[in-house]
Amino acid sequence: MCNGRLNGHHQFLKNFEQPHLQNAKRGQGRGFLSADLQILHRPTSRPELFFLSPAGFPELAMEDALQSNSFAPPSSAVLDEGFVGSWGRMKDPQEGCSFSSGQGQDLPANDGDPFEWVLCVPGSKVVTSGLNEISSRDVVLFVNAGGGVLDEGSSLRIGADSFFQGGDVLRTDERIVDAGSCPTTLYQSARFGNFSYTFDGLAPGRYFVDLHFAEIVYTNGPKGIRVFNVFVQEEKVLSEIDIYAVVGANKSLQIVDVGVTVSENGVICIKFEGVHGSPSVSGICIRKAHTTLAPLRKEEHLLCKKCTSAIEVSPTQSRVLNTKSTVRYEKKIEELQTLCKLKTDECYEAWMSLTDANEKLEKLGMELDTKFFQAETLDQTVRKQTDKLKDVSAKYEKDKKHWAAALNQLEAKIQAMKKEQAELSHDAHECTSSIPQLNEMVIGIQALGKMKTMLYKCVEYYLSDVYFSLVVSQCEDLKLKYRNIRVFCRCRPLSKEEVASGYATVIDFEGAKDGDLGLSVAGSTKRIFRFDRVYAPKDDQVNVFADASPLVTSVLDGYNVCIFAYGQTGTGKTFTMEGTEQNRGVNYRTLEELFKVAKERCETFSYNISVSVLEVYNEQIRDLLATSPSSKK
Numbered sequence: 001m002c003n004g005r006l007n008g009h010h011q012f013l014k015n016f017e018q019p020h021l022q023n024a025k026r027g028q029g030r031g032f033l034s035a036d037l038q039i040l041h042r043p044t045s046r047p048e049l050f051f052l053s054p055a056g057f058p059e060l061a062m063e064d065a066l067q068s069n070s071f072a073p074p075s076s077a078v079l080d081e082g083f084v085g086s087w088g089r090m091k092d093p094q095e096g097c098s099f100s101s102g103q104g105q106d107l108p109a110n111d112g113d114p115f116e117w118v119l120c121v122p123g124s125k126v127v128t129s130g131l132n133e134i135s136s137r138d139v140v141l142f143v144n145a146g147g148g149v150l151d152e153g154s155s156l157r158i159g160a161d162s163f164f165q166g167g168d169v170l171r172t173d174e175r176i177v178d179a180g181s182c183p184t185t186l187y188q189s190a191r192f193g194n195f196s197y198t199f200d201g202l203a204p205g206r207y208f209v210d211l212h213f214a215e216i217v218y219t220n221g222p223k224g225i226r227v228f229n230v231f232v233q234e235e236k237v238l239s240e241i242d243i244y245a246v247v248g249a250n251k252s253l254q255i256v257d258v259g260v261t262v263s264e265n266g267v268i269c270i271k272f273e274g275v276h277g278s279p280s281v282s283g284i285c286i287r288k289a290h291t292t293l294a295p296l297r298k299e300e301h302l303l304c305k306k307c308t309s310a311i312e313v314s315p316t317q318s319r320v321l322n323t324k325s326t327v328r329y330e331k332k333i334e335e336l337q338t339l340c341k342l343k344t345d346e347c348y349e350a351w352m353s354l355t356d357a358n359e360k361l362e363k364l365g366m367e368l369d370t371k372f373f374q375a376e377t378l379d380q381t382v383r384k385q386t387d388k389l390k391d392v393s394a395k396y397e398k399d400k401k402h403w404a405a406a407l408n409q410l411e412a413k414i415q416a417m418k419k420e421q422a423e424l425s426h427d428a429h430e431c432t433s434s435i436p437q438l439n440e441m442v443i444g445i446q447a448l449g450k451m452k453t454m455l456y457k458c459v460e461y462y463l464s465d466v467y468f469s470l471v472v473s474q475c476e477d478l479k480l481k482y483r484n485i486r487v488f489c490r491c492r493p494l495s496k497e498e499v500a501s502g503y504a505t506v507i508d509f510e511g512a513k514d515g516d517l518g519l520s521v522a523g524s525t526k527r528i529f530r531f532d533r534v535y536a537p538k539d540d541q542v543n544v545f546a547d548a549s550p551l552v553t554s555v556l557d558g559y560n561v562c563i564f565a566y567g568q569t570g571t572g573k574t575f576t577m578e579g580t581e582q583n584r585g586v587n588y589r590t591l592e593e594l595f596k597v598a599k600e601r602c603e604t605f606s607y608n609i610s611v612s613v614l615e616v617y618n619e620q621i622r623d624l625l626a627t628s629p630s631s632k633k
C-alpha cells in the first residue's frame with residue numbers, strides 16, 4: 001500500500017522537492033490537476049500508488065497516473081503529524097484500478113479496516129528484501145538458530161545455535177532468496193516449537209536486536225498457518241507475524257533495530273509464542289547501540305500485512321487509531337456476545353436433544369440386550385437342533401447303508417429265485433409235455449362223468465349203500481391215482497320258497513371243516529360223505545375262491561388246471577362259478593387273479609390268455625361265443 005516510513009518530520013515537504021514528485025506537483029502527467037499532490041510509489045512486484053494531498057484530493061485520471069513512469073520510487077515517504085488533507089490509494093494497475101480515498105488523519109485503510117499491523121515497538125523496522133551490510137564491529141552476538149557456525153569467508157561470524165531453551169530444529173536444502181548481506185544458509189535452518197532464548201553476560205546498556213525469519217516448511221502456504229508473537233524482555237515486539245503472508249516461502253524476512261535495554265543482570269530474554277501453529281526463527285543478532293538513544297518518542301510503528309511497509313505514526317494518529325480500534329473491538333465484542341448467546345441457546349437445544357437422544361439410546365440399548373438374549377437362546381436352540389439333525393443324518397446314513405446292503409441281498413435272492421423259477425417253469429413245461437398218464441387222466445375225467453350219473457342216483461335214491469360204497473371206493477381209487485384232483489362240496493342255503501313249503505335241511509355240517517358231510521335221514525342212520533372240503537351255507541364266494549386261487553398260480557406256472565361245477569339243477573353251480581355282479585364267483589375271480597399275477601410277472605414272463613365259452617348239454621358241445629349258427633357246434 002505504501003512504501004517506506006512516514007516519519008512525520010516534515011519530510012513530506014522534502015519529498016516534494018524530489019524530481020518525480022515535482023513532476024506530479026506540476027501536473028506534467030496527463031490528468032494531474034492538483035499542484036499539491038504527493039505520489040508515493042512502492043517498488044514491489046505488485047505496484048500500488050499512494051496519493052496524498054494536503055489541500056484536498058484532486059480528481060485524478062488514474063490511468064494516467066499509472067502510466068506515468070517519470071517518477072522514481074522514493075525511499076521513504078512522509079505523513080506530517082499535523083497533516084490535514086485528502087489521501088487516495090490505487091492498487092495493482094495490472095489487475096485493474098481500484099481506488100479509495102479519505103480525509104485528514106483517516107489514513108489509508110485496507111478494505112475499510114484502519115490498519116492491520118504487526119510491528120509494535122518504536123524504532124524497529126521490517127526488511128523484506130535483504131539487509132544491508134551489518135557492521136561486524138557492532139555485533140555482540142549472532143546465533144544461527146537450528147544450525148551450526150557460519151563463517152563463509154565474510155567478516156561476519158555467525159555462531160552455532162545456543163542460549164535457547166526448548167524447541168526443535170528445522171532444515172531445508174531449498175534455495176533462499178533475498179538474504180541480503182546475510183548468508184543464505186542462515187535461513188536454511190530454524191528453531192521451532194515452544195522455545196525461548198536467554199542471552200546473558202551482556203554489559204548493561206542499550207542494544208539492538210535483529211530477528212531473522214524464513215518460512216521453509218509450509219512452502220505452499222497457506223497464509224495464517226504459522227502466526228506468532230515475539231516478546232523481548234517481556235515486551236511484545238512483534239504481534240501476529242505471519243512470515244509466509246509477508247514474504248512468501250524460502251525468502252528472508254528481517255525485523256531489525258528492535259531496541260532493548262540490558263539491566264544489571266546482563267540478560268536479554270527473547271520469547272516466542274504461537275498464535276496459530278508453532279513459531280520459528282532462523283537467526284538472532286544482538287548489536288550494541290553506540291549512540292546515546294534519544295528519549296523514546298511515543299510513536300508507534302505499523303506494518304501493513306499486505307505490503308509489509310513499516311509506518312511510523314505519531315501519538316495523535318495512534319490515539320485516533322486506538323479509539324477506532326477500541327470502537328471496532330467493542331462492536332466486535334457486542335457481536336461476539338450476541339453470537340455467544342445464540343450459540344448458548346443452540347448448545348442448550350443441542351443438549352436437550354442430546355439428552356432425549358441418550359434416553360432413546362438407552363431404551364434401544366435395553367431392547368438390544370433383550371434381542372441379544374433372545375438371539376442367544378435361539379442360537380442355542382438352533383445349535384441343539386443342528387446336533388440332533390446331525391445325529392439323525394448319521395443314523396439315516398447308517399440305516400441307508402444297512403438297507404442298501406439288505407436290498408442288494410434281496411435282489412440277489414430275487415434273481416436267484418427268478419432263475420430257479422424259470423428253471424422250474426421250464427421243468428414244468430417239460431413235465432407237462434411228458435406226462436405219460438395224460439390219457440389216463442382223461443379217462444379219469446370221463447370216470448368222473450360216470451360218477452355224475454351215480455351221484456344223481458345217490459341223491460335220487462337217498463344214497464343207497466351200494467352206490468355210496470361204489471362212489472367212495474372209486475373216489476379213493478381216483479385220489480390215489482390223481483392226487484391233484486380235489487373235490488369240494490358246496491351246499492346252498494334253503495331258498496325262501498323251500499322254507500315256505502316247509503322243507504328242512506337233511507345235511508349235517510358238524511364235521512364240515514374236516515371235509516365230512518353228514519346226511520340225516522329220518523329212520524335211518526347218519527351217512528357221512530368225505531370231500532376235500534365242504535362249504536356250508538354260511539361260507540361265501542371269497543371262502544370258496546380262497547381254495548381255488550392256488551390253482552390259478554399253477555396255471556401260470558405251466559400246469560393245466562380244470563375247475564368245474566357239477567350238480568343237480570338248482571343246487572348253485574351258476575351261483576358258485578359266475579356269481580352275481582355284486583358278488584362275483586370263481587370264474588371272474590380266477591380271471592382277475594390270472595391277470596394280476598401275469599402283470600406282476602410281466603418283466604419275467606409274457607402270457608397269452610384266451611377264453612372260450614362252451615355249453616355241454618345232452619352230450620352236445622356248443623360254442624357260446626360263435627358268431628354264426630353253423631359254427632356253433
Ligand SMILES: Nc1ncnc2c1ncn2[C@@H]1O[C@H](COP(=O)(O)OP(=O)(O)OP(=O)(O)O)[C@@H](O)[C@H]1O
Pocket residue numbers: 491492493495537567568569570571572573574575576
Ligand atoms: N350258496 C348260495 N347262497 C345263496 N343262494 C344260492 C346259493 N347257491 C345257489 N343259490 C340260489 O339258488 C338258486 C339256484 O341256483 P343256480 O341257478 O346257481 O343253480 P344251478 O345249479 O346253476 O341250476 P341249473 O342247473 O338249473 O342251471 C339261485 O336263485 C341262486 O341264487
